[in-house]
Amino acid sequence: MNKVVVADKITVGDGKLVLIGGPCMAESLDVCMETAGFLVGLCKKLDIQYIFKASYDKANRSSGTSRRGPGRKAGLAFLAAVKERYGIPVLTDVHESAEVPEVAEVADVLQIPAFLCRQTDLLQAAGRSGRPVNIKKGQFMAPEDMRGAVEKVRMTGNAQVMLTERGTSFGYHNLVVDFRSLPAMRSFDVPVIFDATHSVQLPGGLGSASGGQREYIFPLARAAAAVGIDGIFCEVHPDPAHALSDGPNSLDFASAEKILGKVKALHDLF
Secondary structure, eight states: OOOEEETTTEEETSSSOEEEEEOSBOOOHHHHHHHHHHHHHHHHHHTOEEEEEOBSOOTTOSSTTSOOOSOHHHHHHHHHHHHHHHOOOEEEEOOSGGGHHHHHTTOSEEEEOGGGTTOHHHHHHHHHTTSOEEEEOOTTOOGGGHHHHHHHHHTTTOOOEEEEEOOEEOSSSOEEOOTTHHHHHHTTTOOEEEETTGGGEETTTTSSSOEEOGGGHHHHHHHHHHHOOSEEEEEBOSOGGGOSSSGGGOBOHHHHHHHHHHHHHHHTTO
């Protein structure tokens, strides 16, 4: 497998579990710092590699009136502060090619949102940045079709690519996970991440916002660990009930500790 090296600190695909985690939206510096601080300590305790994740712009909200985040300037400042405080790599989404150079100055990993995983110009702009690229599998994509997204990045000369499974559309307002997708995408010689929290999302399920079934995060995460993954993606928030984005499918600190401990134990068996 082609391993992905992040900021010379973390190697994804070397057999050691990686967590990509943080609040869905970079709501404030305080929320980012509190969440990162908790997850740094937890990952050290569990011997898990850690990449902090938060989005400065949620560009695909269900409603045009929904909160989108602090914007690029403030959001990148939050990410830079987390990096400096805790000495950890950070990941965030990019939505347009023009954003990439500025974001790549701060973010150690550029993430392509699921809805944009076929956008050639965006994928190749991210590839040309030289940063590792995490591509979310579209809810509308067969796992074998993600090979094309990987190749678009590799065409730029950047082989630092990983794929993330986040569920597949199943009727309206529902997602299911086909666990065959994990070995299928791994066959492209890339590390594979399982997004345990977005996979239980109910897209648009609350009318003007997405819902979620948090109770299924634990069983799906355990199943993914048993099938075989290189990392797990979790949205974690100090108070999910009051999160400004994806609260219904985010974990609080106690739940995150319980789930990650079990996932790490299962991961290490295989």
